[in-house]
Amino acid sequence: MSLRERLLFLVEHYDERQRDVLMKQEVENMLTRRLPMTIYRIEGMSRENLRISGLHGERFPYLRIQSKQAEANVGVLYIISEDRKRIYLTMMEMASPFHQKEIRFLTPDHHRILKDEDIVIGTSIEATEFEEGAALYIPYNVEDFPTERQLKEDLIIMMQFYEQYLNVHAQEKQMTSDKDLIHHIYHYLKGTGFYYELSDVANVYFSLKTKPFVILSGVSGTGKTKIAQLFAESIGASEDNGQIALLPVRPDWSDSSDLIGYTDLKGEFRKGLFLKMIERALNNPSKPYIIILDEMNVARVEHYLSDILSVIESRKWKEGRIVTYPLLPGHKSFRDVYLPANLFVIGTINMDETTHSFSQKLLDRTNTIEFNTIKLDAFDFLLEEEREKPSTQVIQLQSQFLHLKDVYHQYRELVQEITIELIKINDILAQMDLQIGYRVRDEVCFYMVYAIKSGMFTFDQAFDFQILQKVLPRIGGSDYNTLEGLKELYHYSTSTVLDEVVDTAILEAEQIRFPKSGRKLMDMIKRFDRYGYTSFWASTTY
Known part of the structure; x- marks a missing residue:
């Protein structure tokens, strides 16, 4: 008998076992011996690796398939509904639905597999518990039961997703903390001969965790593109495995077609590399993918990246995972494609006469990280031992918070302390009409929680980075209010009043609260004093 015939035999005769002793033996034999043997014969269903058990529920039978090596109480089950009208192929956690959301998140969308709450097994307490534990399922109506071929294909697909989840679950137990992973990334970068402070590496990490889009700025030669590439490599993403893509931006980009794709003269859609990486x-979903937009401001970013930025802002929670609005809602083939949570975008920029400036809209949507330190005599890398890349799962790097309510109840005092500081800054920015809004407030709070709870930064160290990356890039101009606003921010950051003769001002980093922001503010003020105009993006030569 085939798998199909034996499943239908159980549906037809299961209730007869209570009235007929011989039929009871036949049903028991079918459930516990013959059906498992049929499944063992399917290619890939090895008796060495799997344990298949036929079991009785309170009012329904089910067949459980589990890995012998797995510690997780998750398995693949065939369940016959209490009314005998349906059979479900499911993946569930038997003890409790604790990992249900995680399973759904880690499983790619598939047209045969459902992830909703609409499974109906029965009315008994046990049936309800099984319904609550079902993370994935394929429903079969007995009256329209699929072919043997379809049943086997479905089982193979479900088992592949089961094995993928078990691999991720096993790796999660070995997963390092944020702090340990940041130290690994730092030593990996250091071993390649590029010099970055540990705090700078941690800052990039927390910025990506806050939102999967960051901008690296600085003078040419400071290794902005290289840190993005090495950062990706250090967590297991490479060109060889297709998890990293370097996209040099062209000056003639005026829309998203070069990134996402376009329809050619023959009417065929040509997918861009960005869309390929999304797919x-x-x-x-358990692996990180990184896109590097190199020299992204040689074209106007708001023109070619606006669609993607809007979709990033639409992130929301759905069944325990992060989803966005569709990227191509009107396209017949790609209308359901969205930006997944395991995709990260890192842009690099140079600011000179050949590039374009950024709008406030763009600056509000990212952390702008400046790299201007070059240390040519950093030879420690020659003594570094080669390190293995850790098995980094995207769960560790992806955002945990999307809305302020996600973080407020657990970290209420910290959020309130951050908000008090932001209000002080907003009072200064008001005279320049550059106040920060709710989006910036929320993302500063997310960054601060990640950074402080990891043990990598104190409150002041983390907030210093946020002033530097979320507040100061907004400021530029030649009017009196700009200069006065910069001086007040300098006083806020350093608790000292800037000398009237700006060129003789000295900033003692050990004695001030926010030294990184203080240095940048002094730089901007000196430029204003010398040239009558200042900007975050223009470095000063003394």
Whole structure:
């Protein structure tokens, strides 16, 4: 008998076992011996690796398939509904639905597999518990039961997703903390001969965790593109495995077609590399994928990246995972494609006469990280031992918070302390009409929680980075209010009044609260004093 015939045999005769002793033996034999043997014969269903058990529920039978090596109480089950009208192929956690959301998040979308709450097994307490534990399922109506081929294909697909989850679950137990992973990334970068402070590496990490889009700025030669590439490599993403893509931006980009794709003269859609990376990320949700937009401001960012930025802002929670609005809502083939949570975008920029400036809209949507330190005599890397890349799962790097309510109840006092400081800054920015809004407030709070709870930064160290990256890039101009606003921010950051003769001002980093912001503010003020105009983006030569 085939798998199909034996499943239908149980549906037809299961209730007869209570009235007929011989039929009871036949049903028991079918459930506990013959059906498991049929499944063992399917390619890939090894008796060495799997334990298949036929069991009786309170009012329904089910067949459980579990890995012998797995510690997680998760398995693949065939369940016959109490009314005998349906059979479900499911993946669930038997003890409790604790990992249900995680399973759904880690499983790529598939047209055969459902992830909703609409499974109906029965009315008994046990049936309800099974319904609550079902993370994935494929429903079969007995009256329209699928072919043997379809049943086997479905089982193979479900088992592949089961094995993928078990691999991720096993790796999560070995997963390092944020602090340990940041130290690994730092030593990996250091071993390649590029010099970055540990705090700078941690800052990039927390910025990406806050939002999967960051901008690296600085003078040419400071290794902005390289840190993005090495950061990706250090967590297991490389060109060889297709998890990293370097996209040099062209000056003639005026819309998103070069990134996402376009329809050619023959009417065929040509996928851009950005869309290809999205598809890879969707198919492998447990792995990080990184896109580097190199020299992204040689074209106007708001023109070619606006669609993607809008979609990033639409992030929301759905069944325990982060989803966005569709990227191509009107396209017949890609209308359901969205930006997955395991995709990260890192842009690099140079600011000179050949590039374009950024709008406030863009600056509000990212952390702008400046790299201007070059240390040519950093030879420690020659003594560094080669380190293995850790098995980094995207769960560790992806955002945990999307809305302020996600973080407020657990970290209420910290959020309130951050907000008090931001109100002080907003009072200064008001005279320049550059106040920060709710989006910036929320993302500063997310960054601060990640950074402080990791043990990498104190409150002042983390907030110093946020002033530097979320507040100061907004400021530029040649009017009196700009200069006065900069001086007040300098006083806020350093608790000292700037000398009238700006060129003789000295900043003692050990004695001030926010030294990184203080140095940048002094730089901006000196430029204003010398040239009558200042900007975050223009460095000063003394």
